[in-house]
Amino acid sequence: MTHGRACRPATPHCRYRPMAKDLDVYRDWLGIQETTRPLSHYQLLRLPPFEDDAAKIRAHYRKMNAHVRKFASGDFAAESQALLNELARAMLCLTDAQRKREYDATLGRKDAGGLRRRSFEEILLANKIVDAAQLDKARNFAKAVGLEVRDAVLQQKLATADVVMLAYAEAIGLPYVELDDVGVAEAIVPLIPPPTARQHSCVPVMADESQILMASPNPLVPDVEEDLRLRLGKQVRTVLCTAASINQALAKYYPPDAPAVAKAAAPPGETAAPAPRPAPTSAEAKRQQLLVTIVAFNLAVMLCVFLIFAPLRGGMYRLGVLDLIITVVVATVAAAVTFVAIPKWSR
Secondary structure (H helix, E strand, O other): OOOOOOOOOOOOOOOOOOOOOHOOOOOOOOOOOOOOOOOHHHHOOOOOOOOOOOOHHHHHHHHHHHHHHHHOHHHHHHHHHHHHHHHHHHHHHHHHHHHHHHHHHHOOOOOOOOOOOOHHHHHHHHHHOOOHHHHHHHHHHHHHOOOOOOHHHOOOOOOHHHHHHHHHHHHOOOOOOHHHHHOOOOOOOOHHHHHHHHHOOOOOEEEEEEEEEEEEEOOOHHHHHHHHHHHOOOEEEEEEOHHHHHHHHHHOOOOOOOOOOOOOOOOOOOOOOOOOOOOOHHHHHHHHHHHHHHHHHHHHHHHHHHHHHHHHHHHHHHHHOOOOOOHHHHHHHHHHHHHHHHHHHHO
């Protein structure tokens, strides 16, 4: 009796389903015959050692990512997700100029030193994303309205957003990701203050023992990176994505009424920044405003009555109509002033 072992276990159409303990995802799914573990990022992505072409690195990643996703809904969903994460980490490292240089050094590569990174405009022309006339048009538009050439190319729709951002990422030496591929690190989302995420258009996409990767259409400014480092206890690095994808992620994970952030652990020797108090919702703020206004009205009434009776020092006295009118007017004015001033005080 045969068990169909002539058919490769990695083939989705094969009837033979290996046990998880018999499955080697690198061999069976990726066709990697190297048996030494762990694999280097280059081996994992089936690249030549020290490959420097960012476009080639991404192309290999996308091809292997698409293949591994075929197993995401089957019996090996957990293995598939783990391998997808490993592929993403390898791609993000090898397309980050600084991290790649550090990683290559651990593999014994000597610093080339003389390599010059191409400018954004050089990449546009070399990859035939735009021609010289279109680039001149974008330059002139950027200068006239005070934009970067990248944003001018996007606004004039000379190329799609993903193509432009890929070229921009290569020019500044940062990785580019598509959020649909790598996803958002939902476990870290509650640790990022919603105002920070919305103001700087960033979401967390991946974390390891030493750093957290934040996706954004623009490199995070050093002050924001440092603030997040103190809050999260890890180094923060930017990976680039399109503005449209980050807006979708912000709408899902950091809506305007997002809850307060959780408190993250501080690194040894440092004190974690206190989590900001959650901003009340509009309904809660209105209730608080009305409550304080009512209290102000009542206190004003009590104060007016006290001032009316204080000079008597005894004896009987009944509030007259004029006294009542004065009391109500003063209390109303006090309540109105309180009602208007509360939102200014709470800023």
